Amino acid sequence: MKHSLLICLTILMASSCISNKRITYLQNLPGNPEINLDEFIPYAEVQYKYILQPFDIVDIDFASASPELTEVFEFQGSRNIRGGMMGGAGNGDLFFFTGYSLDESGNVELPKLGKIKISGMTEEEAKNSIQHAINAYFKEEVYVKLRMAGIRYTTLGEFGSSSTKVILRNRATIFDALAASGESNILAKRNRLFIIRQYDGGTKIHQINLNDRSLLASPFFFIQNNDILYLEPMKIRQFGNADNLASSLQLFGTFLASGLLLFGLLRGNF
Structure with missing residues (x-):
């Protein structure tokens, strides 16, 4: 009986352990070309160029030798709003109030110029x-x-925080998103990160492996x-989250030890 309980305890503890291979970023995984340290890794052949879509928000600014010309394109109070909110550099809502939103047809409406269709174009176009x-x-x-009003993305699942966030940059990697959202906890499947990406007229789901070093050359390295x-x-998530897993196992071990002690005492009396 003691041997059976010891075997069960050993199996339980072994199944509760998480291998470093499951939580270490950017490994050289079997079956993929090895990428060595200090090796130059070119970006994916699919060049990173974001295509504007309906409901995007863009920041458009104008400059001229004649200030009265640029005032024609300023909505009343927008410059004051922008100046008052710049103190909170991490506040992505800045461009929600001062930027230009594309409508459902992909048009942006500008004073004097009316509606101009810019969806389906790059920022430069x-x-x-x-x-x-x-x-x-x-x-x-x-x-x-003209530039994108930051990169808006949403995190769900085993992130430090699940929410919609804005990175005020022209380009951001998947690791920028992880850092801004709180690094994924120890119980996340880093080999199964799903990216739900919007395309012209529809959506696609892509899967990437954060453990794989070849991600650096992937077209999904940039969000x-x-x-x-x-x-x-x-699956180990059922025993508790990353914060209380150790406590849960310790508590279980205490109960198990007490049970074994009680069993030994009772057996000795009979």
């Missing part, structure tokens, strides 16, 4: 399209600057605007 419309309206030169990231939990 959209900028050139608006610049062309302004050049046709004004004889005096007005310079246009895109409106990505949804989902991390599955391991």
Whole structure:
């Protein structure tokens, strides 16, 4: 009986352990080309260029030698709102109030110029399209600057925090998203991170492996605007989360030891 209980305890403890191979980022996994330290890794052949979509928010700014020309394109109070909110550099809602939102048809509406369709374009193509419309309206030169109003993405599952976040940069990697969202806890399946990505007219689900070093050359190394990231939990999740797993096992061991002691005492009396 004692041997049976000892074997069961050994099996339980072994099944409760998590191998480092399951939680270590960027390993050289079998079956993939080995990537050595200090080795140059080119980006994926699919070049990272985000295509604007309906309901995106873009930041458009104008400059001219004549200030009265640029004032034509400023919504009342938007410059004051922008100046008042810049103190909170991490606040992604800044561009929600001061940026330009694409409608369901992919048009952006600008004062004097009306609606201009820019969905399906890169940032550079959209900028050139608006610049062309302004050049046709004004004889005096007005310079246009257009950029995405940050990269908005959503995290679900075994992240440090599940929410929608904004990275105020033109480009961000999957590890930037992990760092901004709180590193995935120890019970996350790092080999099964799902990216739900928006495309023109639809959505695709992609799966990546954070343990795999070849991720650095993957087309999904960079996140895109409106990505949804989902991390599955391991099966061991049923015993507790990463914070209380050790306590749960310790408590279980205490009860088991007490049970074995009680069993020994009772057996000795009979």
